[in-house]
Each structure stands twice: as C-alpha cells, then as structure tokens.
Amino acid sequence: MQNKVKSASKATLLRLPRYLRYLKEQQSNGVVNVSSTMVAEGLNLNAVQVRKDLALVSSVAGKPKLGFVVSELIEDINSFLGYDNTTDAVIVGVGGLGSALLGYGGFKNYGLNIVMAFDSNSALIGKKINSVTVYNADEITEEVQKSNVKIGIVCVPKAAAQDVAEKLISGGVRAIWNFAPTHLNLPETVAVKNEDMAASLAILSKRLEQIL
Amino acid sequence: MQNKVKSASKATLLRLPRYLRYLKEQQSNGVVNVSSTMVAEGLNLNAVQVRKDLALVSSVAGKPKLGFVVSELIEDINSFLGYDNTTDAVIVGVGGLGSALLGYGGFKNYGLNIVMAFDSNSALIGKKINSVTVYNADEITEEVQKSNVKIGIVCVPKAAAQDVAEKLISGGVRAIWNFAPTHLNLPETVAVKNEDMAASLAILSKRLEQIL
C-alpha cells in the first residue's frame, strides 16, 4: 500500500483537460453540481469511465443523488494536472510556429510560463517577442543552467532539433515538447512529447477516407 | 471476406509516419533493405508490432533473411497514408498559429495543399500569405462550396471555433483539423481531429513529475 500517489493512464490524462473545459463551461452557466452521467453525455463518453477518472483526481467522494461539486472538481483537476503552480519553460526557434506559441497567452492557464527564447538568426537575437527576450542559440546550455528551467519547447527545423534538444538537456532540462517533424533520440531520464503533425494528419485523412 | 480494405488501428496510424521518417533516413544513407528488427530497434518499438504494421500496408511480403525493400515500403506507406495524392484544404484564422501553419511549407509532403485562407480581420482580407489569399470569414460557406474543398483547418480563438466549423461544414467540408482550445460538437458524418495542446502538455508535465 506504499503507492498512495494515484497514477493516471495516458488515456485518462488526455480526458482530464476535456473535463476541465466542460466543468468550467458549466460553472459559467451557474451550475453547482454535476453527475458523471451529465459529464459523460456532454462529452460523449462512457459514464463509468468518467466516474473512474473523477474518482482518481477528486479529493472528495461524489455523493449519491447529488454527484460532484463543480468548483471542487475544477480545483482538483487543476491541481492534479499541475495547472495551479506555474513551471518555467524556454522556447528554441522563434520562426513561424515558435513565435505563434510565444504570442499565445493561453499557456499561463496551463501552468506554463515561457521565460526565455532562443534563435540562431542574428536579426532576432536581443529582440523581445511578447515580452520574452530572444537569446543567441549558442548560449542555450549556459542560460538554461543559470535559470534552472526544466522544460524546453523545440520549434526549430528538423535538421537542428536533435542538436538543440541535447543542448537543452546539457543545461538541465528534463522535459522536451518537440514540434519539429522528427523523433528525438534522448535518454530515458528525459520526458519527451512529440507533437507529430504528420501523424495527426494521417489519422484525420484516414477518417475522412472512411466517411467519403 | 468482403473487407479486403485493410483498416489500421489508431495506434498503428500514429506509428506509420514514424516508419516513414525512419525509412527515408535509411534510404538517404544508401540502405536498400530493412528488417522489422532494424526498424524496431531504430524506433524503440517491438519487432512483432512493426512486422504487423508493415504487413498491413506493404504491397509486397517481406522476404525471410532479407526483410523489406526500403523504397517499396516508402512508396506503400506514402500511398496508404494518402501522402501521394494531394488534398485541398482551407484554413480559417490567420493569426499567430494560422499564419505559422500557412508559412510552413512541409504540408505538401503530407498531401495537404492549402488553397485558401479566411479571417475576420479586415486588415488581412485580400492579402496573400505564402501565396495563399485571405478571404473574408463571412464568405466561408460559399467559397468552400465553390472550390469543393473537403478539409478545413480551424485556427480561430476558442469562442469562434464552433461557429466557424459549422460554416465550413455547410460549405461541404467533411474533415476538420481543430487547433482552437475547445472540443467541437459536430455531426458524426464529419471527421474531427482536435489538436489539444492542453492535453499534450498534461502528459508531458506528468511525465516530468515522475522523473524529477
């Protein structure tokens, strides 16, 4: 009975942000209580699945007949996902996608705070984008080390991605969010999430094929 | 035995683009044959899994002792994923993310050809971004209908996403790639792929938590 820290499956982790959005929507409509049935119907999921997911993250048991308190649930999911305490991150590559991510203010809501940017283009170095300063990509390792940042977002072209990731890791980064269209080969001790647009598109176009 | 059309699981569909990248890399190194063992090792997957996936898409059976012919396999995956014949798409919302996607030339490699853009910002309407003209968002339905496009990419703010998606569908779009941070409520007859950054980030930060 050591392991009191509940661990969510990847599938559950993918659903939690959806619950959060749904609950916030309900809250803004003045709804105070929700049942797992309601959530399941609202999101087209199975009610038992929802109940299991919520049981995992909820600090308070749901009450028969009443269900869960929306505000409590929101707080619990926020805390479970770590959205309530911000983590600093750096971004490497301030081209189209990189600057779009920098410009997107919404990451704050997910507990992500981008504190620094890097690029190899000298025209960009020293500039500020959305009040984040762009540093020279040569300085990744030392700057990351100085600021003790643990998350790196990679938005460089394919060819540079592996190198950039390694520099980030040398500086102490332990989690990499990779938007470059390539899979990175990194030590097991580093968490990597590949944002694979090709794979996404593959799924979409297969579904389209089935439909047409 | 009706169903000769092989259908890949979602998990397989996610792996296929990775095989493709790996194979192209091998090809550029002059490698002519690959075994499923090689691929599995290169991508950190199970060899049987790779063999099953490849069997699904390959037009030619692998040969014992030899394995598969790299060039054939590349062609087969390309064709299976529909990367070899381009599909037209429109993009709605040419803000940070939208214009980044427009600026990214790489979609051509995945058979996606963005032919038209829409925005509600009058300062953008009529302009060209990466040689794609921006139209008034009011004209989505009619323009989409005229051009007979089947894929719509949604890059508008959360609040506008549902409305935009419905307009696209009215115009005949059958697949929606949604980058807005909200889940869309759409008819079953439309394929939707949500690019849920919040969910991605959730997975990454949970893994980071486990590591630290």
Added chain:
DNA sequence: TAGATTGTTAATCGATTAACAATC
C-alpha cells in the same frame, strides 16, 4: 545446408464497459 527473418497463432496486458450492491 544453416540461420536470419518472416507471418501467424496463442498468451498477456491494460483499458473500457457492464452489472450491481451501497448510500445519500
């Protein structure tokens, strides 16, 4: 021929769903 590698059948694993007793 010998052995690497294939494709397939069976076992395992994990996640989803169904059934149901407990309870506010």
Added chain:
DNA sequence: TAGATTGTTAATCGATTAACAATC
C-alpha cells in the same frame, strides 16, 4: 421511503507481446 447516483467487482474488448513453424 424511493430512486438517482455513487464506487467496485467482473466481463469484454482490443492491442501488444511471446512463441513458433514456414521459408528464402
């Protein structure tokens, strides 16, 4: 009390992995 809703135990489903005979 009656019934909606909970949490849990058992059954189902699908995907991954292991075992192995077939073969170039």
